[in-house]
Amino acid sequence: MSTEGGTKAIIAALLANTGIAITKFIAFLLTGSSSMLAESVHSVADSGNQGLLLLGGKRSKRKATPEHPFGFGRERYVYAFIVSIVLFSVGGLFALYEAWHKWADPHGLEGKWWWVPIVVLLVAIGMEGMSFRTAVKESNHTRGEQSWPKFIRSAKAPELPVILLEDFAALLGLIFALFGVGLTLLTGNGKWDAVGTAAIGFLLVAVAITLAVEMKSLLIGESAGLDVIHKIRDALESDTTDAVTRVIHMRTLHLGPEELLVAAKLGVGRREHGDEISSAINDAEQRARAAVPGLTLVLYLEPDIDRGSAEPAPWERAEAP
Structure with a gap:
């Protein structure tokens, strides 16, 4: 049950999300797309979350003290729970707010750079796909014959389930953003951009709640399998x-x-x-x-x-x- 696989998946996701966040922000500044803004914030939140997982893994290795005689192993669960809160608030709720704002004041993509979001989203899908592939590969070392839902529910190490769900949500979010931006370009109606942004928000809230429930169970204390x-x-x-x-x-x-x-x-x-x-x-x-x-x-x-x-x-x- 080594942490090496989880750390590898975290680093792969961190590198991918940092690069993607920068390109998404540039696309938003050039076009004013709310879907691109929601996805930019989503990638920033994911990058911060991966940093939290790395910090939790490092702090959990501290030696036991008289005040904490069983050590600090559960810090990994604490930081994974914080990840779910960040994903819910910074990612999900911000996207829903941005969708509501864009629906109330819809407008098409601005300027001559209308094609930039499409290119950025396609590149981002490729990068997230590689990150997700790494998470799947590392998870398969410990998953055995379990189904993916059962693996996420029963895993005692929080890093791989968190990265799996984050990367899966990121891929779906990019597809939703591509849907919203694409229909906005075709119809000139900015409400499609708002629909794509809202779909991203609901997706992130659902993933955050799933993570929170699983991490809460680990924090309370679970028996061995x-x-x-x-x-x-x-x-x-x-x-x-x-x-x-x-x-x-x-x-x-x-x-x-x-x-x-x-x-x-x-x-x-x-x-x-x-x-x-x-x-x-x-x-x-x-x-x-x-x-x-x-x-x-x-x-x-x-x-x-x-x-x-x-x-x-x-x-x-x-x-x-």
């Missing part, structure tokens, strides 16, 4: 000495994308001595860590006499996908 839970449970129970009879119950909580808190009560036999139980617990810890090498486990294991009660929670008994 069922496949990880089953691997850890199987590892804890695979004691060849039979000192550990079973996992009575277990709870997991992500402290960060690659850090997992595991608290479990292990059933032990009645006749084990204290040193035998201690050795069995230490061995169980080693097996659990070996079962999920991509995760850093913070383990709290409690031995107890196995009386055959305290069945696993329903979500722990479910089959892994």
Whole structure:
């Protein structure tokens, strides 16, 4: 679960959006197109968002302190949540305001540079397409057989889902802008430009809300995926000495994308001595860590006499996908 793929996708998106934002602003200044202005602000917001993701990744690597004994891994979730707020306010709401303003005072594209937005939008679609392709390629390393919606909902690392949704929204937004600008040029009616701008605004608001919901869930605290839970449970129970009879119950909580808190009560036999139980617990810890090498486990294991009660929670008994 390395962050390398997420960082690569962030940098690719940052470079693409910075260049696109500059060209879009130039096109807006030459033509006065509201769709181009909305897309310019959208690209600026996306560039700022990628900067926030990089900052969150850097700050999350700080060492644990007495005040934060489990470290700062969740800072990546905090900054990803801020990204959703920026996308909603700076991107979505601004575009809707600009659409309302243009609808109230429609006008065609101004000056002799009417062709510039078309060229800029086509170039931007190509650049965003390359950025989106990078995000898809890096996501496929960890997505496995999951569908894209399920991957976005279940991913514990926030960077790739955020970049995927941002790049997807950027591509659709460019198509909406091309639609609005193209019909404005064909008909001379500036209201088409307003329609394209409004479509961009609603799209960004929808993506921002989706991101906010997912990041809120991660901030509150999510358990490990069922496949990880089953691997850890199987590892804890695979004691060849039979000192550990079973996992009575277990709870997991992500402290960060690659850090997992595991608290479990292990059933032990009645006749084990204290040193035998201690050795069995230490061995169980080693097996659990070996079962999920991509995760850093913070383990709290409690031995107890196995009386055959305290069945696993329903979500722990479910089959892994």
